[in-house]
Amino acid sequence: MEKKYILALDQGTTSSRALVFDKQGRIHGSAQHSFRQIYPQPGWVEHDPREIASSQLGVMVEAMVSSSVSPDEIDSIGITNQRETTIVWDRRTGKPICNAIVWQCRRTASLVETLCGDSSVAAMVRKKTGLIPDAYFSASKIRWILDHVEGARNLAEEGRLAFGTVDSWLIWCLTSGSVHATDVTNASRTMLFNIHTGQWDNELLDLFNIPCSMLPEVRPSSADYGTTSYPGLPEGIPIRGVAGDQQAALFGQCCFESGRAKNTYGTGCFMLMHTGNVAVESSHGLVSTIAASAPGSSCLEYALEGSVFVAGALIQWLRDELGIIKSAQESEALALTVEDSAGVYIVPAFTGLGAPYWDADARGAIYGLTRGATRAHIVRAALESLAYQVADVARTMEQDSGMRIDELNVDGGASGNDLLMQIQADILGAQLNRPAVIESTGLGAAFLAGLNTGFWKDLDEVRSIRAHDDHFLPRMDSLARRQRMAGWHDAVRRTLSSSDE
Numbered sequence: 414m415e416k417k418y419i420l421a422l423d424q425g426t427t428s429s430r431a432l433v434f435d436k437q438g439r440i441h442g443s444a445q446h447s448f449r450q451i452y453p454q455p456g457w458v459e460h461d462p463r464e465i466a467s468s469q470l471g472v473m474v475e476a477m478v479s480s481s482v483s484p485d486e487i488d489s490i491g492i493t494n495q496r497e498t499t500i501v502w503d504r505r506t507g508k509p510i511c512n513a514i515v516w517q518c519r520r521t522a523s524l525v526e527t528l529c530g531d532s533s534v535a536a537m538v539r540k541k542t543g544l545i546p547d548a549y550f551s552a553s554k555i556r557w558i559l560d561h562v563e564g565a566r567n568l569a570e571e572g573r574l575a576f577g578t579v580d581s582w583l584i585w586c587l588t589s590g591s592v593h594a595t596d597v598t599n600a601s602r603t604m605l606f607n608i609h610t611g612q613w614d615n616e617l618l619d620l621f622n623i624p625c626s627m628l629p630e631v632r633p634s635s636a637d638y639g640t641t642s643y644p645g646l647p648e649g650i651p652i653r654g655v656a657g658d659q660q661a662a663l664f665g666q667c668c669f670e671s672g673r674a675k676n677t678y679g680t681g682c683f684m685l686m687h688t689g690n691v692a693v694e695s696s697h698g699l700v701s702t703i704a705a706s707a708p709g710s711s712c713l714e715y716a717l718e719g720s721v722f723v724a725g726a727l728i729q730w731l732r733d734e735l736g737i738i739k740s741a742q743e744s745e746a747l748a749l750t751v752e753d754s755a756g757v758y759i760v761p762a763f764t765g766l767g768a769p770y771w772d773a774d775a776r777g778a779i780y781g782l783t784r785g786a787t788r789a790h791i792v793r794a795a796l797e798s799l800a801y802q803v804a805d806v807a808r809t810m811e812q813d814s815g816m817r818i819d820e821l822n823v824d825g826g827a828s829g830n831d832l833l834m835q836i837q838a839d840i841l842g843a844q845l846n847r848p849a850v851i852e853s854t855g856l857g858a859a860f861l862a863g864l865n866t867g868f869w870k871d872l873d874e875v876r877s878i879r880a881h882d883d884h885f886l887p888r889m890d891s892l893a894r895r896q897r898m899a900g901w902h903d904a905v906r907r908t909l910s911s912s913d914e
């Protein structure tokens with residue numbers, strides 16, 4: 414039967430999704446299931462790996478059945494996943510030995526401090542992994558499991574235990590345990606992987622006291638990961654694409670060359686800039702990570718990554734805590750009733766300030782209120798604050814990489830707000846491109862699989878799929894832009910915890 418579709422499995426933090434893409438990159442079918450978030454103690458976050466697998470395999474079948482796609486029509490599967498989340502299972506039984514420790518979980522913060530607190534150790538970790546030592550990444554989570562789950566250390570020393578990020582776990586399940594592998598992008602988020610050599614690193618494994626026998630084999634993002642053979646599921650579908658969610662989105666946004674960048678506007682924002690074959694060392698606290706490559710790429714490719722902690726979450730706050738809008742969508746119509754924010758600035762430092770300020774103790778503030786300020790001005794200032802924060806991260810990336818961002822490809826829930834996109838283009842002084850299909854993450858995984866099998870011939874063909882972008886061009890003159898940014902930076906300065914105002 415003709416292979417007409419690629420199946421993308423998008424395993425996220427709160428839900429598992431499956432998307433069926435056709436040759437034009439359109440979504441032909443989809444399904445989504447949420448699963449439990451487990452909070453055993455304050456600051457701890459877990460998932461049940463069986464629920465991750467069952468929800469993901471469930472939506473895979475549901476997406477096919479609900480869109481009348483036969484498994485014979487599926488060319489291949491691409492997997493993209495929440496990154497860093499750590500799963501350890503027994504190779505013999507295939508059963509996880511405990512819950513998955515989720516990327517957000519802070520239980521290993523003091524362990525990381527103990528192991529990497531020394532500045533020379535931290536510098537070594539940074540140099541090898543491109544990451545800033547933190548509980549966020551997988552290494553300390555694996556160590557925690559070995560130290561705290563009864564019998565785990567012994568089983569690991571016997572070679573019985575397997576570690577994987579969520580991609581590896583899904584591949585293991587889908588292939589009934591015949592493939593234990595991960596891709597370079599997911600490996601680069603473990604803090605055990607040397608991003609320059611493309612190998613697991615013995616010095617890092619020693620530092621965290623993790624036996625190398627637990628680790629999956631590392632493959633390129635567009636490669637052969639076996640075929641489906643889970644009892645009761647469609648058999649023999651090749652798995653050919655794997656990438657962590659942000660790197661998959663970068664690929665799905667067709668940012669294949671250095672200087673190309675994407676930003677995802679969700680609860681927070683994630684910006685990635687492709688830096689070619691160079692792993693840029695940030696001087697401003699950004700991380701360097703491995704980018705997904707097309708098949709046949711001879712060298713590793715890299716990206717700089719920066720995030721904004723509070724983006725769409727600020728719009729939720731306006732809706733749920735202040736109650737001045739009824740829905741996130743309403744923010745656009747309301748903000749359009751005023752010409753500007755009348756000098757109001759919101760610094761949404763709910764959990765401190767990230768790049769380039771790195772001030773964990775800063776707390777949010779609203780500045781510039783006058784008697785004439787209305788809820789419309791506040792909402793407009795909120796949208797502007799998203800744009801200012803993204804502009805700060807973009808400028809930081811430009812400084813670190815020496816490359817200018819002339820265009821930014823956008824996606825994520827809040828990128829549907831045209832006013833926000835226009836404000837962003839104005840504040841950044843760059844063109845924004847918003848694809849018709851904003852499911853960049855799933856699309857990226859599909860591209861990686863389809864390029865590997867020849868479903869899509871090459872990157873040019875893949876690029877042509879994105880031909881129908883909406884564009885937002887900067888309309889603000891540079892003087893006005895400078896004044897607005899100066900107002901923002903003034904507000905940020907007053908918000909910093911070291912500020913004496």
Ligand code: ADP
Pocket residue numbers: 678679680681724725726727728729741742743744745825826827828829830833
């Ligand atoms: P995530 O994947 O982080 O859950 P989504 O990509 O689904 O997020 O985007 C949802 C976020 O975007 C929410 O925080 C919501 O407040 C915000 N959002 C959604 N639509 C709009 C809109 N039209 N204008 C502004 N913000 C929006």
